[in-house]
Structures are given as C-alpha cells and as structure tokens.
Amino acid sequence: MTCVVPKLAIVVLAVGLAAFFAQRPAHSQAPYPNQTIKLMVPNPAGGLPDTVARIAGRRLQDRLGQSVVIENRPGANGRIAVAALLSAPADGYTLLVTDGAILSINPQLYAHLSYEVRDVLPVAMLARAPLFLAIHPKVPATTLSEFIAYAKAHAGQLNYGSSGVGSTHHLSMEAMNASLKLAMAHVPFKGTGESVPALLGGHIDVLFSAYPSLSGAADTNQVRLLATNGARRSSQAPHLPSLAEVIPGFDFAPVIGIFARAGLAATVTDRIAAEAMAVVAEPEVIRQLTVVGVESAGAGPKEFAAVLQEETKHVADVVHAAGIKAK
DSSP, X not given: OOOOOOHHHHHHHHHHHHHHHHHHHHHHOOOSOOSOEEEEESSOXXXXXXXXXXXXXXXXXXXXXXXXXXXXXXXXXXXXXXXXXXXXXXXXXXXXXXXXXXXXXHHHHOSOOSSOGGGEEEEEEEEEOOEEEEEOTTSOOSSHHHHHHHHHHTTTSOEEEESSTXXXXXXXXXXXXXXXXXXXXXXXXXXXXXXXXXXXXXSSXXXXXXXXXHHHHXXXXXXXXXXXXXXXXXXXXXXXXXXXXXXXXXXXXXXXXXXXXXXXXXXXXXXXXHHHHHHTTSHHHHHHHHHTTXXXXXXXXXXXXXXXXXXXXXXXXXXXXXXXXXX
C-alpha cells in the first residue's frame, strides 16, 4: 500500500530538519583543534623556514594534542604556497610558516600577484633570522668601518652576491648601498647554495647570508664577518656590530612566523598564537633555533602585523631607490 505524506507534513519536516542542522554546529562542534594541522612551507626541506616549522611543529603537536605535519610547497617566491593556503578553508587546520616576504616584498616586486595582502593573516611571529655581512679576504678590511671606507674609495670596483633579485640578501645590500652612498654591482645567484661558494672562491667580494652558511668558513679565515643586518647585535656573534649602529633605523633581518587565511576565527587565531609563543619561549626550542642560526622571537597577531608593516616600509624605500623589479 502506498503511503502518501501530506504536503504540510513535508514542509514541517523540512523546516524542522533545517533548524536542527542549523543549530547543530553550535552545540556539537568540538573545540579547536580536533584534527591534524598542516604547516605548509614555501621552501624545500632543509631551508630555514622549513627548519623552524619542524622545530616548532614538534612542540605544537604536543601542546595542541593533535598531529602537526609539514608540507613543502616550494616555488615562485612563496606564491605557490600562498595559493594553496588560500584554497583551503579558514579553519586553522592549514597554516603557512615562512618569512614576511609574502606580505612585505612580493606585493612590491610583482605587478600581478594571485593574492592580496588582506587575504593573508599574520598569526604568530616565531623567530628572527639575521643575515651577516661577509667579505672575501682579498678585500683589505677587518672591521665594518674599514670596509665602508674601502668601498667608498673604490666606488664601482666591488661586486656583491645575493640569493636572487628581490631576496632579503639583495635588499639588505641595496639599502646599505643607498644609505652609505656605496657603488657595488649586484651579481644575483639562485640561492645561497650558489652565492656562498662564489664568495669562498673569490668570484664576488661581499654578500649577506645566514650565520650557519658562513660560520665554518669564518672559523677557517676563508671569509670575514663584519656585521649583521638586524636592528641589534645577534646573540650568535655579539662581538659584531649591527648595521643599525652605523645606519640609524636599519633593519632587514627576516622574521619567520605562522600565517593563516584571512577570516580565521579570533578564538582560533589567539589559541594558535598563544601556543606558538609558549613554544618559542622554551629553553630547548631556543637552543635548537640558535643552532640553525635563528633567534627566538615570539609575538602575537597585532605585534607580528606591526613588525611586518615596518618591514614593508623599509622594503618600499629600497625598491623605490634602487628601481628593483622582479621578472
């Protein structure tokens, strides 16, 4: 026998189910996090952001009680990873760990980006990664002041290497060039894997690079370290001055942090930030970061955003003064 349900009953049932499912998330949604968290990195495994992500990720996993996995999405100066971040829900389960270049540098170098600055949310700063000014021993200088004097006296005769056009290594040197009225020619390479060997071989005279890539060569007098590109001296080599001691306000030390897709709930943002700041304050994490040439520097969303805004201003000045454009 066929059972015929009155139309009114169908309408009442539909309305009731709609109300039920509309209310259900508010009553049954588990608190964050309740599933695996993915930390994407726009660099190959072994790169600095990747290393920071793995060090911090292990402790975040313990503190949050959920698995934290690292996924490398290298290429296009971070644009591939940002695209992947923005294609995922803004729920805190897909995050990005990288330096601030995706917000402070890329928008100023590329005429067309697949994302807007407002699409990406700074969640927590994890660390600073100062770069060190290094020269080949053929350059007759042993201190920063001696090098500046020599470079001025030999305008146009020195060249410097970088890990690519628009990299922090490149921008740091152009900022120094502009501030001190130096005239050193740029020789771009594809990463520090090429630029540092070029310095060791005497093919270039000077560059900025991370401490771990230079410390061994400095110990054997293959290069001389003269200064850092941060606002203050580095704990890794406190005897070396910062360029800010010669150029007031100079600060191009990259900051590495956690980013999310804009629209992430404030409660989730605050939870991630609180746990991340706690992680990078742990003595063992500080030690591990120091080993790879990074200084722990925890900060929440507002402070992190302010740091990136200041970084953006510094980058804008250099890009404008040097006329830098990415191809």
